[in-house]
Amino acid sequence: MTQRLAGDASAYASIPDRLLAVATRLFAEKGYESTSVQEIVAAAGVTKGAMYHYFGAKDDLLYEIYHRLLGLQTRRLREFAGGTGPVEERLRAAAVDVLSTSFRYLDEFTVFFRSMHMLPKERRRAVRAERRRYHEQFRALVEEGQREGVFRADVPADLSVHYFFGAVHQVSTWYRQDGPLDAQQISEYYVDLFLNGLRARPEGPAAAAPGRPAGDDGGAASA
Amino acid sequence: MTQRLAGDASAYASIPDRLLAVATRLFAEKGYESTSVQEIVAAAGVTKGAMYHYFGAKDDLLYEIYHRLLGLQTRRLREFAGGTGPVEERLRAAAVDVLSTSFRYLDEFTVFFRSMHMLPKERRRAVRAERRRYHEQFRALVEEGQREGVFRADVPADLSVHYFFGAVHQVSTWYRQDGPLDAQQISEYYVDLFLNGLRARPEGPAAAAPGRPAGDDGGAASA
């Protein structure tokens, strides 16, 4: 629960960890491209030589940030999804966890969605694949609930997941520490909105909806 | 309805429009920072001198893209919100329009959420202010519905709007033209999920929700 992604930036952490921690902060603050390698190594208290000893290139830092973040998320999700309670409970727990992780690693998420495109093609593909696996893991929960009739099945599970993840991943763009609501509250409100939107309604799905599409296959809309 | 944001890039459009259209495409493709002014002017078929004749700096292009996009959105939203039908209908129409606008101007949105931070501080503040006004306009619709009892009031309207906009603004990261669902379908599903999540439930808000926060003030969580 208290595992860090890149260790802290203190002088006692290992050099790679210090570099990753500092890079994450700087990339989130000023953007990947406007952060020079020189700045990173200066802030980490090491030299350029040291950095290129541990990382082959600047974008390796970026990749490592993504890789660690996705690893953490996938591991956590697996724990929550693998439980034994009712689907809705498990989905709720997983969703809350996704949100609190997003809040705990705000910088990582900021960098993720802002600088993904700076990765070389091959790396980007690897990250996308990891992300898709994560997405599918989460989607499986929704589909389970659909099969059980707990969740509405007239909206493709894939879309519901994109929808929720979209909302979650944008929090890094507007959330401020000193806002009126803390992370915990926001998380629970968000999960509430998500589950409420997903829940099957007694009188049939979604009243007062003029002209909605007919298809209700669970087809993926890419990932 | 068919108004363009920066004209097209054809040789007959004005030079500033051509530059904006080309810049939008390139920024979306390769990112702001890795697109050189040289590339932009080459793709637009003009020279550097011409560009700096019309734009004071590279980031003026960025700002102009945002400014035009936000102007368009605000104008459209005003039309939809100002109607006379029931709130839910107006909100639905507005929400669908937000989505179809997002799909039509995918590149603009991509650039927006990826490169906002490259703007100089002053400009960034201006854009954020414009965006907040837009957000509040949309929020007013939700609040109206809450007062009328159509929408649940136990989730701050501000959060609901952040939630929906978050989901919407992320579509540019996963939507592909050749996916199984077209933009129209996705829009309606999304709006459905949003309104269903927002709708007041007969038996009281959100069943099976262990330990939800008490506060239900409509306070803004920044913007």
Next chain:
DNA sequence: AAGCGCATACCGACCAGTCGGTCTCGGCGG
């Protein structure tokens, strides 16, 4: 003495922005 872990000096590429200059065209005096 071998080799790992890092330091330092340096390179070539590139890039935003500039600046002196040219071209076109509308207006105006004769």
Next chain:
DNA sequence: CCGCCGAGACCGACTGGTCGGTATGCGCTT
């Protein structure tokens, strides 16, 4: 109606500086 002039539109070579990455060497451990 002609010819001149000024101004805005545009050109493109150039510059000062930065940046990612590398080559080489040194000290310390084993």
